[in-house]
Amino acid sequence: MTASSDGHGTRLCAGRVVIVTGAGRGLGRAHALAFAAEGAKVVVNDLGVGLDGAGGSSPGPARQVVDEIEAAGGEAVAHDGDIATGAGAASLIGVALDTFGRLDTLVNNAGFLRDRMLVNLDEDDWDAVLRVHLKGHFLTLKHAATHWRAETKAGRTTVARVINTSSGAGLLGSVGQGNYSAAKAGIVGLTLVAAAELGRYGVQANAIAPAARTRMTEQTFAETMAAPGEGTGAFDAMAPENVSPLVVWLGSAASDGVTGRVFEAEAGRITVMEGWHPGPSVDRGARWTPAEAGEAARQLLAEAGPGRPVYGAR
Template identity: 85%
Template structure:
């Protein structure tokens, strides 16, 4: 197999199903050697199985590609470290890390248990941080040893992280945290030759199939399946390739055939007194600024 990732070694977390599976197959189709990480857990993170990761590996090898399964828990130091080691020991290098693993435990805030909050933060936010940390350490060592590094990291946020989502307080907070982590990593890891970006995908997966089943009919025969996870993967593959040189610290929305560069928090209307405000006068000033500002975008599920 040859393509824009020919010869690159790519690690994809949560690659046994859904978006991760689509990414792994797409990278392999473009010539990458792939480490397929997946714990094989249920939608809520319970249970484990080696089956999903191995099935993706079998698909890749059956098509003539190269892949290896990794079943470690990437939200632990050992699991994340062994993930990077698996790439280096199996294929001799690491070029691209795609952080994708996650699950849901949705509750309204008043019903959200502390354990469920911690579990979602652990898999999404810590499960991004630890592989990123160990990939960065590997690339730093390579750069210090005088070896050329052309690293790529693609993190997975969500529209819930950009706008919030009713009933998904923990998930929204974790996905927003991933954006902040992406910006910091992009600023820190450039010196090692690595670029870091994030995507906010919308696609039909185990986590979203109920939502899309309620809002969008399945495509007819021969029609474009707008919610297929495979629609997101081309952007991820490009970001993980050398073709994306110079692109870092960016967040992209990806859905169906549409990609959007998100511009994040930017300064809007401003008032500067040049001295400390009194509470009453700062309120008056703030109301004037809000009148000149754009409208607040509604949170998902809040009604429009």
């Protein structure tokens, strides 16, 4: 990937220390390589488990990305701890501080799928997906924010960035992905709270809802995610590398003033998402009967625009 600059010949993230979780493959790997290309020192986290989170962990995926960064002249360190545990999340922040002496940007990306229709969704599959996505985001954010708060109280200026990973499934829902959709919707709420609470410590928090070819999508959406044939010269719209430029910019000092927002990123398209906002409303100034409330609700729905369909709905 070709590096850009800030207009003065300096790479966009020169001197910054960046953590990327789930960075052994797919989007996380693309983000880690893109940050390194822009001069960042990168902590590459990956537990190295299977697509559904099962199987033993392996340091291989994280180590391989570190090797790629170092081969290109960059600096990186691997972390293969479980960020959905307090100890694992704390050790991740510790690796950044112990290795590079600082932390500037946290990119939460780790996750896996256990897709089932709701009537077939086991409690364990619900818990596992909420744990890695939502709890994993919370714990790394908590420990990073604790560090940045301490820096601010010590009188040191903080220009910190958090980029969380939601999904179209979290914004609209997705058939067969009740656990994943709930976790990704929760990540949006967590991001909004983080932006509101942590601004006083110099922290900006935003979320992305990416669409790209990864282990989680290349089979489920095989036709949509397919790469163009070799030699065609066609733009590979679903390459995960297409999402990373926005993530790198959000993780840099150049994104000053951008916080509490959600961006969709797919192919060459970037969209600022606008979430729940008040639509048609009526206030009678007194309590409704159920029948009256129902009549009022139907009238308001007739005035409102149609909702967007859930992914996979027919």
